[in-house]
Amino acid sequence: MTTEDKIIEAAETEMLECGYDAARMRSIAEKAEINKGLLHYYFKSKEALLTRVFQKTFSEIFKTLGEVFESDKPFFEKIELAVNQYSNFLIRHPRLPLFIISEINRDPAKHRARMKKAGVNPPFGGLLKELEEGKKKGLVRKDLKAEHVVLNMIGLIMFPIIAKPMVMFMNDLNLADYKQLLHDRKKIVSEILINDIKAK
Incomplete structure:
Protein backbone atom coordinates (compact mmCIF):
# COMPACT_ATOMS: atom_id res chain seq x y z
CA MET A 1 0.00 0.00 0.00
CA THR A 2 1.39 3.40 -0.99
CA THR A 3 1.60 6.36 1.38
CA GLU A 4 -1.25 8.05 -0.49
CA ASP A 5 -3.42 4.93 -0.14
CA LYS A 6 -2.70 4.83 3.60
CA ILE A 7 -3.71 8.49 3.92
CA ILE A 8 -6.96 7.98 2.00
CA GLU A 9 -7.84 4.93 4.07
CA ALA A 10 -7.06 6.80 7.30
CA ALA A 11 -9.09 9.82 6.15
CA GLU A 12 -12.08 7.63 5.33
CA THR A 13 -11.92 6.03 8.78
CA GLU A 14 -11.57 9.38 10.55
CA MET A 15 -14.37 11.08 8.63
CA LEU A 16 -16.81 8.20 8.96
CA GLU A 17 -16.11 7.96 12.69
CA CYS A 18 -16.18 11.69 13.50
CA GLY A 19 -17.95 13.40 10.61
CA TYR A 20 -16.31 15.87 8.26
CA ASP A 21 -16.38 18.90 10.57
CA ALA A 22 -14.92 17.03 13.55
CA ALA A 23 -12.28 15.15 11.54
CA ARG A 24 -8.75 16.40 12.23
CA MET A 25 -5.76 16.32 9.90
CA ARG A 26 -3.48 15.46 12.83
CA SER A 27 -5.62 12.43 13.68
CA ILE A 28 -5.61 11.34 10.03
CA ALA A 29 -1.80 11.58 9.99
CA GLU A 30 -1.59 9.48 13.15
CA LYS A 31 -3.91 6.83 11.70
CA ALA A 32 -1.79 6.73 8.53
CA GLU A 33 1.36 6.53 10.69
CA GLU A 70 -23.99 -2.53 -19.52
CA SER A 71 -23.43 -6.30 -19.65
CA ASP A 72 -25.19 -8.68 -22.04
CA LYS A 73 -26.96 -10.58 -19.26
CA PRO A 74 -30.79 -10.78 -19.21
CA PHE A 75 -32.38 -7.68 -17.69
CA PHE A 76 -33.85 -9.28 -14.57
CA GLU A 77 -30.56 -11.06 -13.89
CA LYS A 78 -28.92 -7.63 -13.96
CA ILE A 79 -31.32 -6.47 -11.26
CA GLU A 80 -30.31 -9.42 -9.07
CA LEU A 81 -26.61 -8.76 -9.66
CA ALA A 82 -26.98 -5.03 -8.94
CA VAL A 83 -28.81 -5.74 -5.68
CA ASN A 84 -26.10 -8.19 -4.62
CA GLN A 85 -23.24 -5.85 -5.51
CA TYR A 86 -24.82 -2.79 -3.88
CA SER A 87 -25.75 -4.77 -0.76
CA ASN A 88 -22.25 -6.17 -0.40
CA PHE A 89 -20.75 -2.71 -0.85
CA LEU A 90 -22.88 -1.18 1.92
CA ILE A 91 -22.25 -4.15 4.20
CA ARG A 92 -18.51 -3.44 3.78
CA HIS A 93 -19.06 0.32 4.31
CA PRO A 94 -21.97 0.52 6.79
CA ARG A 95 -21.15 4.04 8.01
CA LEU A 96 -20.95 5.53 4.54
CA PRO A 97 -24.68 6.15 3.82
CA LEU A 98 -25.31 8.33 6.88
CA PHE A 99 -22.09 10.24 6.24
CA ILE A 100 -23.12 10.95 2.64
CA ILE A 101 -26.63 11.99 3.69
CA SER A 102 -25.11 14.32 6.28
CA GLU A 103 -22.77 15.89 3.71
CA ILE A 104 -25.55 16.37 1.16
CA ASN A 105 -27.82 17.98 3.77
CA ARG A 106 -25.00 20.19 5.05
CA ASP A 107 -24.33 21.77 1.67
CA PRO A 108 -26.06 20.20 -1.38
CA ALA A 109 -24.39 22.48 -3.93
CA LYS A 110 -20.93 21.88 -2.50
CA HIS A 111 -21.51 18.13 -2.47
CA ARG A 112 -22.55 18.14 -6.14
CA ALA A 113 -19.47 20.19 -7.02
CA ARG A 114 -17.27 17.82 -5.01
CA MET A 115 -18.67 14.76 -6.77
CA LYS A 116 -18.24 16.45 -10.15
CA LYS A 117 -14.64 17.31 -9.31
CA ALA A 118 -14.05 13.70 -8.27
CA GLY A 119 -15.37 12.61 -11.67
CA VAL A 120 -18.02 10.41 -10.09
CA ASN A 121 -21.40 10.07 -11.79
CA PRO A 122 -24.38 7.98 -10.63
CA PRO A 123 -24.40 4.61 -12.42
CA PHE A 124 -28.12 4.34 -13.05
CA GLY A 125 -28.14 5.60 -16.63
CA GLY A 126 -27.79 2.02 -17.84
CA LEU A 127 -30.69 0.91 -15.67
CA LEU A 128 -32.94 3.69 -16.99
CA LYS A 129 -32.07 2.72 -20.55
CA GLU A 130 -32.82 -0.95 -19.81
CA LEU A 131 -36.20 -0.04 -18.33
CA GLU A 132 -37.19 1.89 -21.45
CA GLU A 133 -36.05 -0.98 -23.68
CA GLY A 134 -37.97 -3.39 -21.46
CA LYS A 135 -41.16 -1.38 -21.93
CA LYS A 136 -40.78 -1.60 -25.71
CA LYS A 137 -40.30 -5.38 -25.49
CA GLY A 138 -43.29 -5.83 -23.18
CA LEU A 139 -41.13 -7.02 -20.27
CA VAL A 140 -41.62 -3.93 -18.10
CA ARG A 141 -44.82 -2.20 -16.97
CA LYS A 142 -45.69 0.69 -19.27
CA ASP A 143 -46.71 2.92 -16.34
CA LEU A 144 -43.51 2.32 -14.37
CA LYS A 145 -41.51 5.41 -13.44
CA ALA A 146 -37.80 4.69 -13.48
CA GLU A 147 -37.01 6.97 -10.54
CA HIS A 148 -39.17 4.77 -8.30
CA VAL A 149 -37.11 1.72 -9.26
CA VAL A 150 -33.90 3.53 -8.29
CA LEU A 151 -35.40 4.80 -5.01
CA ASN A 152 -36.80 1.38 -4.15
CA MET A 153 -33.46 -0.30 -4.79
CA ILE A 154 -31.54 2.22 -2.69
CA GLY A 155 -34.10 2.37 0.12
CA LEU A 156 -34.74 -1.35 0.48
CA ILE A 157 -31.02 -2.08 0.66
CA MET A 158 -29.86 0.93 2.65
CA PHE A 159 -32.47 1.19 5.41
CA PRO A 160 -31.61 -2.01 7.35
CA ILE A 161 -27.96 -0.94 7.31
CA ILE A 162 -28.34 2.65 8.51
CA ALA A 163 -30.99 1.55 11.03
CA LYS A 164 -28.97 -1.40 12.35
CA PRO A 165 -29.56 -0.81 16.11
CA MET A 166 -33.31 -0.36 15.60
CA VAL A 167 -33.56 -3.39 13.30
CA MET A 168 -31.70 -5.57 15.80
CA PHE A 169 -33.79 -4.28 18.73
CA MET A 170 -37.19 -4.58 17.04
CA ASN A 171 -36.47 -8.11 15.83
CA ASP A 172 -34.52 -9.23 18.93
CA LEU A 173 -31.49 -10.16 16.81
CA ASN A 174 -27.92 -10.82 17.82
CA LEU A 175 -25.11 -9.80 15.47
CA ALA A 176 -24.99 -13.17 13.71
CA ASP A 177 -28.76 -13.06 13.14
CA TYR A 178 -28.50 -9.51 11.80
CA LYS A 179 -25.78 -10.47 9.31
CA GLN A 180 -27.91 -13.39 8.14
CA LEU A 181 -30.87 -11.03 7.74
CA LEU A 182 -28.83 -8.79 5.42
CA HIS A 183 -27.72 -11.83 3.44
CA ASP A 184 -31.30 -13.15 3.11
CA ARG A 185 -32.62 -9.74 2.06
CA LYS A 186 -30.59 -9.77 -1.15
CA LYS A 187 -32.94 -12.34 -2.64
CA ILE A 188 -36.03 -10.75 -1.09
CA VAL A 189 -35.18 -7.26 -2.40
CA SER A 190 -34.48 -8.65 -5.87
CA GLU A 191 -37.86 -10.39 -5.90
CA ILE A 192 -39.68 -7.24 -4.72
CA LEU A 193 -38.05 -5.11 -7.42
CA ILE A 194 -38.55 -7.63 -10.22
CA ASN A 195 -42.19 -8.29 -9.29
CA ASP A 196 -42.85 -4.55 -9.31
CA ILE A 197 -41.07 -4.00 -12.63
CA LYS A 198 -42.48 -6.94 -14.60
CA ALA A 199 -45.31 -6.39 -17.03
CA LYS A 200 -48.41 -8.15 -15.72
Whole structure:
Protein backbone atom coordinates (compact mmCIF):
# COMPACT_ATOMS: atom_id res chain seq x y z
CA MET A 1 0.00 0.00 0.00
CA THR A 2 1.39 3.40 -0.99
CA THR A 3 1.60 6.36 1.38
CA GLU A 4 -1.25 8.05 -0.49
CA ASP A 5 -3.42 4.93 -0.14
CA LYS A 6 -2.70 4.83 3.60
CA ILE A 7 -3.71 8.49 3.92
CA ILE A 8 -6.96 7.98 2.00
CA GLU A 9 -7.84 4.93 4.07
CA ALA A 10 -7.06 6.80 7.30
CA ALA A 11 -9.09 9.82 6.15
CA GLU A 12 -12.08 7.63 5.33
CA THR A 13 -11.92 6.03 8.78
CA GLU A 14 -11.57 9.38 10.55
CA MET A 15 -14.37 11.08 8.63
CA LEU A 16 -16.81 8.20 8.96
CA GLU A 17 -16.11 7.96 12.69
CA CYS A 18 -16.18 11.69 13.50
CA GLY A 19 -17.95 13.40 10.61
CA TYR A 20 -16.31 15.87 8.26
CA ASP A 21 -16.38 18.90 10.57
CA ALA A 22 -14.92 17.03 13.55
CA ALA A 23 -12.28 15.15 11.54
CA ARG A 24 -8.75 16.40 12.23
CA MET A 25 -5.76 16.32 9.90
CA ARG A 26 -3.48 15.46 12.83
CA SER A 27 -5.62 12.43 13.68
CA ILE A 28 -5.61 11.34 10.03
CA ALA A 29 -1.80 11.58 9.99
CA GLU A 30 -1.59 9.48 13.15
CA LYS A 31 -3.91 6.83 11.70
CA ALA A 32 -1.79 6.73 8.53
CA GLU A 33 1.36 6.53 10.69
CA ILE A 34 2.98 9.55 9.05
CA ASN A 35 3.80 13.07 10.23
CA LYS A 36 1.48 16.00 9.57
CA GLY A 37 3.98 17.63 7.20
CA LEU A 38 3.95 14.61 4.91
CA LEU A 39 0.14 14.56 4.99
CA HIS A 40 0.04 18.19 3.82
CA TYR A 41 2.55 17.36 1.09
CA TYR A 42 0.02 14.91 -0.40
CA PHE A 43 -3.17 16.80 0.47
CA LYS A 44 -3.20 20.53 1.14
CA SER A 45 -6.62 20.55 2.80
CA LYS A 46 -9.26 18.37 4.41
CA GLU A 47 -11.59 19.22 1.52
CA ALA A 48 -9.09 17.81 -0.99
CA LEU A 49 -8.89 14.65 1.09
CA LEU A 50 -12.67 14.29 1.22
CA THR A 51 -12.90 14.65 -2.56
CA ARG A 52 -10.31 11.89 -2.95
CA VAL A 53 -12.14 9.66 -0.46
CA PHE A 54 -15.36 10.11 -2.45
CA GLN A 55 -13.54 9.40 -5.69
CA LYS A 56 -12.08 6.16 -4.34
CA THR A 57 -15.22 4.95 -2.60
CA PHE A 58 -17.84 5.80 -5.20
CA SER A 59 -15.69 4.79 -8.15
CA GLU A 60 -15.62 1.27 -6.71
CA ILE A 61 -19.38 0.73 -6.55
CA PHE A 62 -20.41 2.97 -9.46
CA LYS A 63 -17.97 1.20 -11.79
CA THR A 64 -19.27 -2.18 -10.66
CA LEU A 65 -22.94 -1.22 -11.11
CA GLY A 66 -22.20 0.40 -14.45
CA GLU A 67 -20.60 -2.81 -15.70
CA VAL A 68 -23.62 -4.82 -14.51
CA PHE A 69 -26.14 -2.66 -16.38
CA GLU A 70 -23.99 -2.53 -19.52
CA SER A 71 -23.43 -6.30 -19.65
CA ASP A 72 -25.19 -8.68 -22.04
CA LYS A 73 -26.96 -10.58 -19.26
CA PRO A 74 -30.79 -10.78 -19.21
CA PHE A 75 -32.38 -7.68 -17.69
CA PHE A 76 -33.85 -9.28 -14.57
CA GLU A 77 -30.56 -11.06 -13.89
CA LYS A 78 -28.92 -7.63 -13.96
CA ILE A 79 -31.32 -6.47 -11.26
CA GLU A 80 -30.31 -9.42 -9.07
CA LEU A 81 -26.61 -8.76 -9.66
CA ALA A 82 -26.98 -5.03 -8.94
CA VAL A 83 -28.81 -5.74 -5.68
CA ASN A 84 -26.10 -8.19 -4.62
CA GLN A 85 -23.24 -5.85 -5.51
CA TYR A 86 -24.82 -2.79 -3.88
CA SER A 87 -25.75 -4.77 -0.76
CA ASN A 88 -22.25 -6.17 -0.40
CA PHE A 89 -20.75 -2.71 -0.85
CA LEU A 90 -22.88 -1.18 1.92
CA ILE A 91 -22.25 -4.15 4.20
CA ARG A 92 -18.51 -3.44 3.78
CA HIS A 93 -19.06 0.32 4.31
CA PRO A 94 -21.97 0.52 6.79
CA ARG A 95 -21.15 4.04 8.01
CA LEU A 96 -20.95 5.53 4.54
CA PRO A 97 -24.68 6.15 3.82
CA LEU A 98 -25.31 8.33 6.88
CA PHE A 99 -22.09 10.24 6.24
CA ILE A 100 -23.12 10.95 2.64
CA ILE A 101 -26.63 11.99 3.69
CA SER A 102 -25.11 14.32 6.28
CA GLU A 103 -22.77 15.89 3.71
CA ILE A 104 -25.55 16.37 1.16
CA ASN A 105 -27.82 17.98 3.77
CA ARG A 106 -25.00 20.19 5.05
CA ASP A 107 -24.33 21.77 1.67
CA PRO A 108 -26.06 20.20 -1.38
CA ALA A 109 -24.39 22.48 -3.93
CA LYS A 110 -20.93 21.88 -2.50
CA HIS A 111 -21.51 18.13 -2.47
CA ARG A 112 -22.55 18.14 -6.14
CA ALA A 113 -19.47 20.19 -7.02
CA ARG A 114 -17.27 17.82 -5.01
CA MET A 115 -18.67 14.76 -6.77
CA LYS A 116 -18.24 16.45 -10.15
CA LYS A 117 -14.64 17.31 -9.31
CA ALA A 118 -14.05 13.70 -8.27
CA GLY A 119 -15.37 12.61 -11.67
CA VAL A 120 -18.02 10.41 -10.09
CA ASN A 121 -21.40 10.07 -11.79
CA PRO A 122 -24.38 7.98 -10.63
CA PRO A 123 -24.40 4.61 -12.42
CA PHE A 124 -28.12 4.34 -13.05
CA GLY A 125 -28.14 5.60 -16.63
CA GLY A 126 -27.79 2.02 -17.84
CA LEU A 127 -30.69 0.91 -15.67
CA LEU A 128 -32.94 3.69 -16.99
CA LYS A 129 -32.07 2.72 -20.55
CA GLU A 130 -32.82 -0.95 -19.81
CA LEU A 131 -36.20 -0.04 -18.33
CA GLU A 132 -37.19 1.89 -21.45
CA GLU A 133 -36.05 -0.98 -23.68
CA GLY A 134 -37.97 -3.39 -21.46
CA LYS A 135 -41.16 -1.38 -21.93
CA LYS A 136 -40.78 -1.60 -25.71
CA LYS A 137 -40.30 -5.38 -25.49
CA GLY A 138 -43.29 -5.83 -23.18
CA LEU A 139 -41.13 -7.02 -20.27
CA VAL A 140 -41.62 -3.93 -18.10
CA ARG A 141 -44.82 -2.20 -16.97
CA LYS A 142 -45.69 0.69 -19.27
CA ASP A 143 -46.71 2.92 -16.34
CA LEU A 144 -43.51 2.32 -14.37
CA LYS A 145 -41.51 5.41 -13.44
CA ALA A 146 -37.80 4.69 -13.48
CA GLU A 147 -37.01 6.97 -10.54
CA HIS A 148 -39.17 4.77 -8.30
CA VAL A 149 -37.11 1.72 -9.26
CA VAL A 150 -33.90 3.53 -8.29
CA LEU A 151 -35.40 4.80 -5.01
CA ASN A 152 -36.80 1.38 -4.15
CA MET A 153 -33.46 -0.30 -4.79
CA ILE A 154 -31.54 2.22 -2.69
CA GLY A 155 -34.10 2.37 0.12
CA LEU A 156 -34.74 -1.35 0.48
CA ILE A 157 -31.02 -2.08 0.66
CA MET A 158 -29.86 0.93 2.65
CA PHE A 159 -32.47 1.19 5.41
CA PRO A 160 -31.61 -2.01 7.35
CA ILE A 161 -27.96 -0.94 7.31
CA ILE A 162 -28.34 2.65 8.51
CA ALA A 163 -30.99 1.55 11.03
CA LYS A 164 -28.97 -1.40 12.35
CA PRO A 165 -29.56 -0.81 16.11
CA MET A 166 -33.31 -0.36 15.60
CA VAL A 167 -33.56 -3.39 13.30
CA MET A 168 -31.70 -5.57 15.80
CA PHE A 169 -33.79 -4.28 18.73
CA MET A 170 -37.19 -4.58 17.04
CA ASN A 171 -36.47 -8.11 15.83
CA ASP A 172 -34.52 -9.23 18.93
CA LEU A 173 -31.49 -10.16 16.81
CA ASN A 174 -27.92 -10.82 17.82
CA LEU A 175 -25.11 -9.80 15.47
CA ALA A 176 -24.99 -13.17 13.71
CA ASP A 177 -28.76 -13.06 13.14
CA TYR A 178 -28.50 -9.51 11.80
CA LYS A 179 -25.78 -10.47 9.31
CA GLN A 180 -27.91 -13.39 8.14
CA LEU A 181 -30.87 -11.03 7.74
CA LEU A 182 -28.83 -8.79 5.42
CA HIS A 183 -27.72 -11.83 3.44
CA ASP A 184 -31.30 -13.15 3.11
CA ARG A 185 -32.62 -9.74 2.06
CA LYS A 186 -30.59 -9.77 -1.15
CA LYS A 187 -32.94 -12.34 -2.64
CA ILE A 188 -36.03 -10.75 -1.09
CA VAL A 189 -35.18 -7.26 -2.40
CA SER A 190 -34.48 -8.65 -5.87
CA GLU A 191 -37.86 -10.39 -5.90
CA ILE A 192 -39.68 -7.24 -4.72
CA LEU A 193 -38.05 -5.11 -7.42
CA ILE A 194 -38.55 -7.63 -10.22
CA ASN A 195 -42.19 -8.29 -9.29
CA ASP A 196 -42.85 -4.55 -9.31
CA ILE A 197 -41.07 -4.00 -12.63
CA LYS A 198 -42.48 -6.94 -14.60
CA ALA A 199 -45.31 -6.39 -17.03
CA LYS A 200 -48.41 -8.15 -15.72
